[in-house]
Amino acid sequence: MGHSVGEYVAACVAGVLSAEDALTLVAARARLMQSVTAPGAMVAVKLTEEEAEAARREVGDAVSVASVNSDQDVVLSGAAEAIAELVARLEERKVSVRRLRVSHAFHSSLVEPALGELREVAASVRFAAPRVPLVSNLTGKVAEAGMLSDPEYWCRHAREAVRFRDGMRAMDELGFSTFLEVGPGRTLLGLGAACLPGDERAWAASLRRSVPASEQVRIALGELHVLGVPVDLAAVHPGGTPSAVLPLLPTYAFDRGRYWFTTRVRDVDTAPAPDRPDEPTLLPSMRAAAPEERLGLLADYLRDLLAAALWTPAGEIDTDADLLPMGVDSLLVMQVVTAVKSALDVTFSPRELFEAATIEEWSRLIVERAEEAHSLPGAGRRSGTRAARRDWSDPAELVRESVLDPAIVPDGPLGDGWRDPREVLLTGATGFVGAFLLEELLRTTKARVHCLVRAEDAATGLARLRAATERYLPWPSEHEDRITVVPGDLSRPLLGLDTAAFDALAARLDAIYHNGANVNFVHTFPQLRAANVGGTQEILRLACRGPLTPVNHVSTFAIWGVPEDLTSTFAEDDDLTTAGRLPNGYLQSKWTGEQLVLAARRRGVPVNVYRLGQIMGDSRRGACVTNSFTCAVIKGCIQFGSAPELDMLVEMTPADYVSRAMVHISTTSAWGRNFHLLNPERLHFSELVGYIRRRGWPVEVLSGPEWVASFREQLGGGRENALNPLIDTISEIVHVGQDSMTYRVDNLLAGLAGSGISCPPLDESLLDTYFGWMEATGFLDRPAVPHTTSGARP
Numbered sequence: 001m002g003h004s005v006g007e008y009v010a011a012c013v014a015g016v017l018s019a020e021d022a023l024t025l026v027a028a029r030a031r032l033m034q035s036v037t038a039p040g041a042m043v044a045v046k047l048t049e050e051e052a053e054a055a056r057r058e059v060g061d062a063v064s065v066a067s068v069n070s071d072q073d074v075v076l077s078g079a080a081e082a083i084a085e086l087v088a089r090l091e092e093r094k095v096s097v098r099r100l101r102v103s104h105a106f107h108s109s110l111v112e113p114a115l116g117e118l119r120e121v122a123a124s125v126r127f128a129a130p131r132v133p134l135v136s137n138l139t140g141k142v143a144e145a146g147m148l149s150d151p152e153y154w155c156r157h158a159r160e161a162v163r164f165r166d167g168m169r170a171m172d173e174l175g176f177s178t179f180l181e182v183g184p185g186r187t188l189l190g191l192g193a194a195c196l197p198g199d200e201r202a203w204a205a206s207l208r209r210s211v212p213a214s215e216q217v218r219i220a221l222g223e224l225h226v227l228g229v230p231v232d233l234a235a236v237h238p239g240g241t242p243s244a245v246l247p248l249l250p251t252y253a254f255d256r257g258r259y260w261f262t263t264r265v266r267d268v269d270t271a272p273a274p275d276r277p278d279e280p281t282l283l284p285s286m287r288a289a290a291p292e293e294r295l296g297l298l299a300d301y302l303r304d305l306l307a308a309a310l311w312t313p314a315g316e317i318d319t320d321a322d323l324l325p326m327g328v329d330s331l332l333v334m335q336v337v338t339a340v341k342s343a344l345d346v347t348f349s350p351r352e353l354f355e356a357a358t359i360e361e362w363s364r365l366i367v368e369r370a371e372e373a374h375s376l377p378g379a380g381r382r383s384g385t386r387a388a389r390r391d392w393s394d395p396a397e398l399v400r401e402s403v404l405d406p407a408i409v410p411d412g413p414l415g416d417g418w419r420d421p422r423e424v425l426l427t428g429a430t431g432f433v434g435a436f437l438l439e440e441l442l443r444t445t446k447a448r449v450h451c452l453v454r455a456e457d458a459a460t461g462l463a464r465l466r467a468a469t470e471r472y473l474p475w476p477s478e479h480e481d482r483i484t485v486v487p488g489d490l491s492r493p494l495l496g497l498d499t500a501a502f503d504a505l506a507a508r509l510d511a512i513y514h515n516g517a518n519v520n521f522v523h524t525f526p527q528l529r530a531a532n533v534g535g536t537q538e539i540l541r542l543a544c545r546g547p548l549t550p551v552n553h554v555s556t557f558a559i560w561g562v563p564e565d566l567t568s569t570f571a572e573d574d575d576l577t578t579a580g581r582l583p584n585g586y587l588q589s590k591w592t593g594e595q596l597v598l599a600a601r602r603r604g605v606p607v608n609v610y611r612l613g614q615i616m617g618d619s620r621r622g623a624c625v626t627n628s629f630t631c632a633v634i635k636g637c638i639q640f641g642s643a644p645e646l647d648m649l650v651e652m653t654p655a656d657y658v659s660r661a662m663v664h665i666s667t668t669s670a671w672g673r674n675f676h677l678l679n680p681e682r683l684h685f686s687e688l689v690g691y692i693r694r695r696g697w698p699v700e701v702l703s704g705p706e707w708v709a710s711f712r713e714q715l716g717g718g719r720e721n722a723l724n725p726l727i728d729t730i731s732e733i734v735h736v737g738q739d740s741m742t743y744r745v746d747n748l749l750a751g752l753a754g755s756g757i758s759c760p761p762l763d764e765s766l767l768d769t770y771f772g773w774m775e776a777t778g779f780l781d782r783p784a785v786p787h788t789t790s791g792a793r794p
Contacts, residue, residue, distance in 0.1 A: 001135040001167045003188055004067070004106070005029070007157065015131035016148045028121040029158060032114035033104055040105025041083040042066060044075050046096035046322055048530045050493060052076060055095075059086045066107035067162040070194035071491055071530050073322065075100070075162075077108040094390060096358075098320060107161060115155040122151035133174075140166020141456075142174075164188075168195035169489070173456030178202045178227050180220065185316055190326035202227050282343035286370060291378035294371075298363040305339055306332075306359070319359040324527075328357060334724055336362070337715060344370045347715050349728045351584070354524055392525040392588045393581045395561070401525075401533065402595035408540050410548045410604045417510035418550045419667055421447040425509050427490060427539065428516030429453065430468035432625040433554070433615055436659035437515055438469065442479040444663055450505065452488045452495060452516065461485035472623040490516050490535030495542065506546035511666060514539045515554040517590065521629065522725045525588040532589035533596065540600045540607075550606040551597070552666045557611040557678055557743050559591045569742040572611075572674040583728065606671035610662050611743075613653035613678025619760040620656055622773030629726065634692070635780060636723030636730075640714075642700040643689045644707035644730075649682035652770075657759045665751040675751060676743045681762045691767055696783025 002010040005026065012022040045052055049065065052074035056063045063078035063086055076086065083105075090097050104110070127149035136143040138156055140163035147153055168191075171179075177200060181189045189203040204223045207216050218236075225231045282301060289297050299319050306323070307314035309332055317326070333350045341347055346369045353362060370376065391397050424441060428434040429451035441449050455461030462485045466475050476483075486505065489496035497505065518531040536553070543549045560570045563580030576595065582588045594609060601607045616631075617624035624631055630652060637643040658677055665675065686701075693699050702710065708731050715724060723730055752758070760766055774780040 014134040021125035038110045039080040040110045041080045042077040042100040042102045044098045064108040065161045068165045069191045077105040119151045122154045135167040137162045165195045180204045182206045280345040294367045295363045323357040350725045351728045398592045404596045404599040414548045421510035423508045424511045425450045426513045427452045435469045436655040440659040440663045448482045450484045452486050455487045458485045491530035509549045512551045525585040528589040533592045536593035553597045555611045571744045572747045609674045610677045613651045616652035619654035622769040632722040638697045639721045644704040646685040651682045653679045669751045675748045676745045696785040
């Protein structure tokens with residue numbers, strides 16, 4: 001796969017074009033693009049594709065979407081005057097905009113006068129069928145037979161948007177996990193990592209501007225060899241033999257021990273001389289610099305730090321560039337936190353960096369904190385102010401994001417199919433709760449369950465669904481014929497389906513279970529909006545597209561936020577606008593998504609809302625959702641060796657109970673209700689800590705403020721801890737006691753009356769089940785001292 005003109009190289013490598021014909025086409029394309037005289041411009045905007053398209057329409061057809069590089073990275077191209085007007089509008093809305101240094105407005109209407117001659121040149125060259133699959137920029141999918149040999153394809157390729165994000169997803173769904181960029185840098189690797197976040201993929205660069213080409217090629221080949229990619233060593237070293245070049249090494253298993261130094265030793269020969277003993281390494285330079293020079297000094301430091309981590313020349317990292325598409329993730333942010341703690345002895349949380357992920361904003365944040373912490377001379381005398389940011393934690397700010405598409409309205413009455421459904425849609429089936437919902441739907445209904453899964457095709461999606469399910473439950477082989485995978489994507493219009501497939505799905509459904517969401521407690525609201533808000537809107541659209549279909553919407557009890565009155569009681573049908581402050585992007589996106597659901601309900605769409613408690617695990621087998629907030633608190637306190645003293649109640653809701661209750665209510669109760677689906681029995685936090693200590697882990701109890709201060713002090717010290725990315729949320733709970741609120745369950749009790757469904761008690765026996773699984777799977781290191789729990793409630 002290439003990117004824009006890079007697809008010509010990909011076509012040549014794939015055997016579609018000879019080198020001579022590829023050069024003929026590229027030369028003609030370049031000449032014709034240069035012949036375009038109309039002034040144009042291109043800008044990169046931090047918006048979703050849908051938001052960028054809406055913004056583009058505000059200034060008319062003079063601006064086009066030129067490239068969709070990732071979920072939050074879109075390039076717009078068009079007439080210079082129209083681009084300038086659009087930039088002014090976006091900057092007024094505090095949207096991040098970066099002007100690109102280009103000669104022409106590529107992939108816009110301005111290039112259309114050149115397409116006729118390009119078509120003629122393309123018709124004069126010879127095309128062949130690809131010898132290896134080629135992912136098309138035009139479609140974002142593997143090119144179909146005959147597509148690339150059509151001259152019209154190359155005209156559309158020059159005019160229409162580069163669908164790089166879709167192409168990366170296509171390769172991911174085909175099973176590729178190792179990516180090599182052939183070119184002078186890591187630009188595409190950064191874009192690719194933004195499309196496919198996570199640690200399970202490898203990204204290698206063939207060339208870097210700061211490294212000799214032959215050396216970097218050898219480095220890349222070494223990386224590929226380590227990853228198991230076959231390397232033709234005879235071609236690399238002509239005249240030699242592979243065995244002489246690379247002798248076989250023993251294939252023994254490494255003992256996974258950790259031998260890091262626990263204290264830092266300064267290198268007195270290379271470190272700059274500090275003004276004071278034990279002074280952080282960068283602080284003398286900051287103190288000596290003039291106030292107006294400190295931002296530049298810190299920007300250079302951060303650029304070098306990121307360049308080493310991303311294997312990207314420092315000169316290629318612009319200070320105003322969004323760092324997330326370049327491959328900056330939670331792990332790398334923690335490395336930055338650790339490095340700055342060592343260099344300047346200041347701490348900050350990962351979330352602060354995610355809120356404005358540019359070197360420019362990071363530099364301002366760090367310098368201001370260092371000036372305050374160390375009383376640096378001239379603090380506050382720099383020119384310029386930080387751009388105002390919207391406070392997404394305020395529900396009043398989110399109301400403007402909670403506007404449902406006017407086209408989403410019912411077209412007919414609700415039938416009775418939902419009482420004994422034959423066809424249902426389940427989103428989020430590859431997640432923890434989704435696995436239990438799938439199990440319950442197959443067990444208690446006769447329905448065919450259509451599972452929306454991000455995959456290139458149904459076979460790939462089924463394999464992914466099975467692998468996800470088997471992490472927690474046995475695969476339901478006896479019901480597999482009733483499972484249908486729908487390849488799609490919550491973050492895309494029409495769920496990533498074409499219009500015909502979307503309409504066909506809508507026409508056959510008896511009920512929808514919308515459980516899918518991007519669950520991330522560190523990312524910001526704008527980063528989660530496409531999947532969690534946009535996806536909910538598309539589900540509501542699906543419900544109204546064919547015969548009216550009821551929607552079971554999965555939310556969270558935490559959308560009530562943190563109110564000023566910590567003794568608040570929330571009934572299931574209370575007004576959501578009374579919610580308190582929403583401390584993270586996930587809760588903000590779920591609150592906004594639920595507002596869309598309530599708006600649809602007012603228009604007549606049958607919707608039930610299930611606000612789940614803190615999902616812990618399977619009360620029968622013990623499998624736990626290890627990336628949950630509750631598990632992070634348990635593991636983090638054990639790793640840190642201490643826990644805060646909190647006067648609050650802990651809630652743990654079993655996923656098997658949730659699935660039974662939800663499916664029962666959805667097939668027996670009236671629509672238009674809200675349910676707090678959580679464990680009515682809670683455990684005092686001190687009892688949970690006491691259980692952990694009796695099980696054998698040495699966990700000291702500190703006062704809440706003391707614990708937070710101690711944890712923040714070590715935050716940049718390199719110690720691994722599950723709570724490192726969540727310290728802001730933990731601090732919020734420590735200081736305000738989030739779970740001291742009461743959540744009424746009147747609607748839930750009425751919906752379950754007579755069903756025999758009840759929540760397992762949160763007692764020591766249930767904790768034994770959960771903790772036994774966490775130890776057996778290695779999520780928790782076994783305590784050195786055997787546990788002494790008694791089977792009774794603490």
